[in-house]
Each structure stands twice: as C-alpha cells, then as structure tokens.
Amino acid sequence: MPTHNSSMNPSQVNFNSPRKFGTTLKSKCKETFFPDDPFRQFKNEKPLGKAKKTLQYFVPIFEWLPQYNLKMFRFDLLAGITITTLAIPQGISYAKLAEIPPIIGLYSSFVPALVYAILGSSKHVAVGTVAACSLLIADTIGSKVSSKDDPTLYLHLVFTAAFITGVFQAALGFLRLGILVDFLSHSTITGFMGGTAIIICLQQLKGLLGVSHFTTKTDVVSVLHAVFKNRNEWKWETAVVGMAFLVFLLFTRYLSQRKPKLFWVSAMAPMVVVVLGCLLAYFTRDRKYSIQTVGNLHKGLNPISIKYLNFDAEYLPSTLKAGIITGVIALAEGIAIGRSFAIMNNEQVDGNKEMVAFGFMNIVGSCFSCYLTTGPFSKTAVNYNSGCKTAASNLVMAIGMMLTLLFLAPLFSYTPLVALSAIIMSAMLGLIKYEEAYHLFKVDKFDFCICLAAFFGVAFISMDMGLMISVGLALLRALLYVARPAACKLGKLPDSTLYRDTEQYAEASGPPGILAIQLGSPIYYANGNYIRERILRWIRNDEGNGKAVKHVLLDLTGVTSIDTTGIETLAEVLRMLEVKHIKMKIVNPRLEVLEKMMKSKFVDKIGKESIFLCMEDAVEASYDFSVTTEKQGFEEQRSGVA
Template sequence: MEPNASNLHSHCVEITMEVHKVVPPPHRSTFQKLKTRLKETFFPDDPLRQFKGQPPKTKWILGAQYVFPILQWGPNYSLKLFKSDIVSGLTIASLAIPQGISYAKLANLPPIVGLYSSFVPPLVYAALGSSRDLAVGPVSIASLILGSMLRQEVSPSKDPVLFLQLAFSSTFFAGVVQASLGILRLGFIIDFLSKATLIGFMAGAAIIVSLQQLKALLGITHFTKQMGLVPVLSSVFHNTAEWSWQTIVMGFCFLSLLLLARHVSMKKPNLFWVSAGAPLASVIISTLLVFAFKAQHHGISIIGKLQEGLNPPSWNMLHFHGSYLGLVMKTGLVTGIISLTEGIAVGRTFAALKGYKVDGNKEMMAIGLMNIVGSSTSCYVTTGAFSRSAVNHNAGAKTAASNIIMAVTVMVTLLFLMPLFQYTPNVVLGAIIITAVVGLIDLPAAYQIWKIDKFDFIVLLCAFLGVIFISVQQGLAIAVSSPNSFHLQRK
C-alpha cells in the first residue's frame, strides 16, 4: 500500500495560487466625474461620433441629414414605397378632416382652424420627424385643455378675436417649450414615464372628453365650463328643457355606427379601412340628411358656413404683452408638455412594433418647431394623434411621406370642398370625438398592470358604479333644490 500511495502522491499536481495586485482606477476629479455623468445622460448616442475623421463636405451632408431626417430616406425613396404611403395618406386624411373640425370645436375655435392644423404641421414634421408611423394633427386632450384654460378668462363667443389670438400665442409658447426640451437633450425624461401612468392619464382624459360631448349628444345650448363629473351632470339635469329628441336619435344612431365600425376593425385588422372611413362616411351621410330634410329648422344644430382657402398668416395675432401674457404662457406650458408626451409615447409604441428606434430629442424639436410654425399660420397645438397613427400604421405607411399626402388632401379640401360641410350636424362631430377617445382606454393593459382577479374586479366595478350613482344623485339633488340657479347664472 505504501508504494502505491507514494506513486499516487508523485503524480499529483501541486496547485499554487498566485496573487495578482489590482491596479486602482486613475484618480478623477469631481469635475471629470460630473462631465462623464452629464455626457452619459445627455449624449448617450454620441451624435458627434459620425463626424470624426470625415472631410468637410461629408460633415455638411451628415449634419443636414441629422437635422432633417427626410434627407436620409428621401434619396432612396421608390415607387413601391410611394404606393404604400399614398394609400395610408389618403386613409388618414379621411379621418383627419372630420376630426380636425371636431377638435377645433372642442377647443372653442372656428372649425376651419382644425383643418389648418392638419395641413401645415404635418409638412413640417415630415421633414424633421424620425417616426415613420406618426400621423400629425390636433388631438382631443390638448384641444379640451387649451379651450378650457383660455375660456376661464376670455369668452370665445363674446370676444372671438382675442380668444383666437390667445390660442395662437399659447401654441407658440407650447412649441418653444417643446423645442427647448429637445435642444437641451432632455429626451431621456420620457423614459421615466411608466406605462401605468400613461394608461391612467389617457383613460382619465378620455372620460373627461367624453363627458364634454354630452352637450352635443343631447342638443344642450348652455353647458358648464367645468370638466368635473358632478358639474357636468349637474349642467345636464339643469337643462332638461333643452334636450332635443331629434339630436339624441341622430347621435345614438351614428355613435352606434362608429362603434360598430371600430369593433369590426379590431376583430379583423385587414378591415382597418372600415374604422378609418367611418367618420368621413358619417359626416357625408348626416350632412345629406340634414340638407334633404332641412333638419337645422327642427332642433339639429349644424356647423354653418365655413371659410375657404389656405392658412392666412397669423404672426401678427401673437399676443406677447398685456395682462394675458401669464395665461398664454401657462396654457402653452401645460398643453405643450401633455401633447409632447402623447406624441412621443405614440411614436415609440409603433416604432417598437416595427423594430426601429425613435430619437426622443429629435421628436421634441420636430413637434416644437411644427407648433412654432403652426402658430404663425393659423394653427393651434398639434402632435402625433393616437387614432390617426394607428390607422396610418395599419394602412401600411412606410415613411413620413404619408403626412405629406394627408396634408395635400386637406389642402384640396380647404380650396374646393369647404361649402359641403356647412350642413354637418354638431352631434355627429361629438360622436366622432367619443369614438376616437374610446381607443385611449387600454383596458387589457390596465388589467395586466394591476393584475386583479375576478373578485377584485367585481369589487372595483361596484365601487365605480357607486361613485357614478352618488354623482348622479348629487346632480339630481342640485337640479331639484335650485331649479332657477342656472337661469340666474345665465342672466
């Protein structure tokens, strides 16, 4: 045994551990650490890397392509891409025209301003934007907030010129805020917006916008300026004498038609054109019905005569002085942040579906500059709209040229087709707005975030219905206890 043991021991390999000294990192001053941290935060993509070692001519070309992304995909644009973009551009134009008129009325602005806002800003974004799917135009949330904030101090009916000036001025300040965030490279801020926050914001805004449409759906002439649930319901029950059964019937029919078209498109994505064309079809059918039966003399409110022609310059209407300067700056800040958040969130969503990246800083500068230019061409706050972008994506858009096609279509409408919208009923525009904002409520995503089971869902549903019931009771109580209060306010 001993020889074997000695033999085994001789074949063992002795393993020795060597200790290596780790060289400590070089000492860096506080300034150097701060410089590195700022570079990682504001310049993670290192935009100057592509310019290193390039001749001057190449640097100029790369610089122009960085500022104007259209110069990157424009030289390689083909007929095949154009066929896809023209189909998607015409499709979103059929949605943009009725939505533009509807959202302008939501903002207490002339309907023609909504169409202007679907003409100039998309052209600017097509040259500066980095998203292939984002369809630009006015949106419901920003329209409602803009109109509500300005209406608190200026009446759009008593002083429409001043109200329009303040709207254009607020749009200018919104653009300055948005572009400044992009220039300062603060695009990373959007990354901190959680999905739960976006879903909650969109859903809450959709409910507020839908409540405001009760005025159009019921045919009420006098309506509250507030956006809360109780004031809206109180205003509805205060004015039961103004309810119009003709308006209610027409609104219910076209709202059902629009929701059915949306349901069909959701069930069968290949039929996306059903949902996209339903708003324009509703406008055409309802306008013909009103014209044929002279329904404007029987309780149906219509848009009225609309101005024709392209955007007149409005830089002389910008209001930078006086007692309303604080109001327009505050309105521009709020609407600018909200519309920017919605635009970038929508752009990134569809970019993720197609597997390309959207530069947050470029998007901020593009959306900001298009609002600055828009404020000088009779446009109000615009951004990337969720409903139009979804239609644009489903229609097969390949580049931002679909925005150009949409803008040209809106231009033709402004030049030649405006008299046709004179008899369009306001109730149908309200139905279009409700159908559009319904898509902002992402119930499946909300369910996944909170991960509630069936019992919790029933409890939450009962709580929600309880709040609604109590609010309705309060509205009825106010209406019964003070039947003349609203009439006194009107006087």
C-alpha cells in the same frame, strides 16, 4: 474552468488614482444628455461627409428622399389619403372641443403636416390635433378669456399658446432635455388618458342631446349637473341620430379590431358619418327641429396669424401654462407613439430630434392659423396600418387638406354637431384601458395608485391638477426608492462561493460572527441616516438572537454612486462599530464610489487591507483574524449540511 482562489493569486481592488474631474464630468454629461450617442455616425467622416450627415441629421427629409421610389410612393399615397379622410372630421371635432372655429382644425392638418414631413424622423407618425390637449387649452385659456364673449381674443391666445408650446418643445429638444418626458410615467398617461376620455365623453352629451346651455367646467360633477339641469332642452331626434352614428362607429372599430385587414373600415367611418350627417342636415334644413350644424366654413388656405400672437402680460400666465402643460403632454403622446411603432419594426426614434420637429411644427403652425398639433395615437395607428413607408404620407395628407380647403370646405358647413359628438365619443371610448389598469393592479400596486390618482384627479378635480397629483406621486415614489433603498443580509449558498439574500434563499446562511450586508442604490444624503439605522438594526437583531457579530462586511456591488453625506455615513458606521469592537470591511466598491472614498480619505481611515474585491476574500480575511476554531466549526457544519 479557472476558479478564484484568494490565497494563491489574490485579485486586488484597483486603487488607481481617481479620474480627473473633466473626464467624469464629460462622461456624466454624455450619459445624461446623449445616452443614444447620436453623433456616433459622424466619427469617421471627412468634413464634407460630416456636413452632409449633419444636414441629414437635422433635416431627415434629406436622408430618405434620395432613396425614395415609386413603389414607396404608392404605399404613402394610399396611407396619406386614408389619414386625410380621418383628418377632416377629427380636425373639425377637436376644434369644437377647443372652442375655436372648426376651420382652424382643418388648417391644423395642413401646415404642420408639411413641416413634419421635412423635419420628422419617425416614419409612422401622422400629424394632427388631439382631444385631451384641445380640451385642456379650452379649460386653461377659457378660465381667463371666455370663448363666447371675446372669440377673437380667445383665438389669438390659442395661437399664442401653440407658439409657446413650439418654442418650449424645440428648446427641450435642443437642450437634450428629453429626460423630462421620461418623468411622465406610463401609469400616469394611462390614468390621464382614461380620465380625459371620461370627461370628454360626458361633454359630448351636450351635442348628443342637443343641449344649448352648458357649463365651461370639465369635471364630472359639473358636467352631469349641467346635463340634467337642462333636461327640458333634450331633443330626442338628435339623440337618436347621435346614438345611431355612435353605434355605427363602434361597430366599425370592433370589426377592425377583430380583422386587422379591415383597418380602413374604421378609418373611413368618421368620414362616412360626416357625409351622412351633412346630407341629413341639408335635407332637414327647413324643418322646425333642424339639426345644429358647424356652419360657416370658408374656402381658402391658412391666413397668416403671426401678427395676432399676443404676449400681453395680462394673459401671459394663462398662455404659458396652457402652452407648457399641453406641450409636455403632446410630446409624451407623440414620442411614445412614434417609439412604440418604431420598436415593432426594430428601428430607433431619437426623442430629442422628434422634440425639435414637433417644436418647429407648432411654431410655424401658430404663425399660419394652426393650434397645437402632435402625433395623435389614432391617426398614427391608421397611418401605420395603411402601410406608410416614410413621412411622405404626411405630405400627401397636407396636399389633400390643401385641396379640401381650396375647394370642398363649404360642403362641410352642414356637418351636424351630433355627428362630431359621436366621432369624439367613439374615439374616446378606445382610450379607457381597463385591462391596462388591471395589469398595473396585478403587477405593482403603487403604479396602480399613480394611475388612479391621474384618472380621478382629472375626472373630479381638473385636468392639470389630476396630472400634477399623479406626477407628484410618481416623483414621490422615485424619491422613496432612493430614500429607502432595499438592503439585504447575505448568506452563503451551500456548496458554492455565492453569497445571496437570506430572505430570498432560505438555504443561505451567514458564517458565524460575520454579518454580510448588501446595499443597493446610491448612498447619499436622503438615505444616509436610514442606511446607518438599518445596519445597526441588523447588528442588534443578531446580538438579540445570541449571535456575536465580530465583522460587518458591506457589499457595495449595487452602490453605483455616493455623495459626501454618504461617505460620512460610512465613516460614522465605522466609528460606531469601532466602539463596539466590530471590524468593518468593504466589498467590491464600484469605480465612482472608490474614487470618492479615496478623495475623502475614507480609504485611509478604514485601511486598504479592509477593502476586498469579492465577498469570499473578505470572509476569508475575517477568519484570519478571528479565532480559528470558530471557522473550523462552521466549515464542519457546512460540510455536514452538504
């Protein structure tokens, strides 16, 4: 084994002239916007091949359709039928949540699913509407235009919001800004989903208890207040039916969770509830205590709605807000879910490409009377478990929805509201993940706080505020990471050339007269002052303990980047140490850091002879200048320990 010996064959720091600006800019842009290197596959292709690959890249259906066969279709057909049976009750339920006509929910599983089947790159995502975004749309647009007083205008604004969402999502994808979605942390989403589930469940008390006067606010306090204020409207018949449905749905879910092969039981259950509910409503339609039903579902495909898009300046702030916030949440849900199923199969999902697909899905959808759609978790999981092989299962669902719209829609007019409430509640209860929150609590308290902030913010203030507070906290943490980077004092491990954190390895001890410090994370304006203070504090501490410090060795292995303020900080430290007659040495500066040090003449100030490739060399060099006896004493002490 070759060993490193500085005196025999000194390894030098590479002081080549800095790379050109163009080179670094190109490499940075690539890392920022194309970390997954999507154009790799085009490199060694001829022009025609390139054109073909480009088409396949942007329109994935051309990639999988040529290889499609009957065996795959059998799987996709089954999966498609399963998700269609789920899409009908979910579509109607979530449309009620968004306070738009229930038929829109059915429309929204037809056109967007077609678009996604052509453009989507994930095999498992099943397109549909989602509860959280539906409520958020109702909340945001409802604060400007009441869905009761002016339902037409309200509906048009919902279409407009979907259009804006689509443009926003597609733009993010084209601009390769998938990075934005990365800033919605897992903790935020866990808390947000939990909080949303709580308020949606509470809202369903309206349907479950048959209350007709209700609040438009979404927070827990207002909703509970509205429920109990209208005690006199509670109908026990509705409540009993609703509880029965709910218990049935929860039981089927429990069954599927215990025996994954029975996944279709829970997938079919909502449809069963709807059918049972319809029958019940139909036979009790002439009674005194008739059950409230959805009502009014016409036959026919999606009418064109492009002419209804409303960009009036008065409503634009609301639609923009609704469009962008729901757009981000929908992307986070859709992409995260596509990705997690792809990982199970060891495949990759290109987040930016998915954004473009979701974007076009919503743009086209909003022109055909659809509101916001994405890849909801429940539907996608059912799709995956049903064994779908390609995006063709979405195609099957689209055809299923088309047939439903053409022939069966009026049958669903009898769907009782209480059945929808039960379906929504059972779906929502699955989104409250206490184990997840407990895991966060155990591993990382700050992540737990971020999660709690989203949960309580959504539950007690409002959905958008809760989300923003939580994202703000997460960003604050990211900034704290960079403002207060962990630095540590290094000591030499016995019988090795390794220098490690003295706090982590108690047996590591610093050579006398030398203070070895490892800095982590980029050094720049937000942490320059801190790093200076921290270094000075270590020197004071050592001096306070009676140890004279003659050399400060800064290990920059963990410093990946530096800005002008960071270099000034190092220069200041150098100046302050010079006054104290302490020598400063730099160990292992990374490429970018060394380049900036050279450009800013810091290398000339400190001298090339003070920059070393490894800690051992720097320590050796320190002793060459120090009194020799000191080193001997240390070596003897070391061998004594060994």
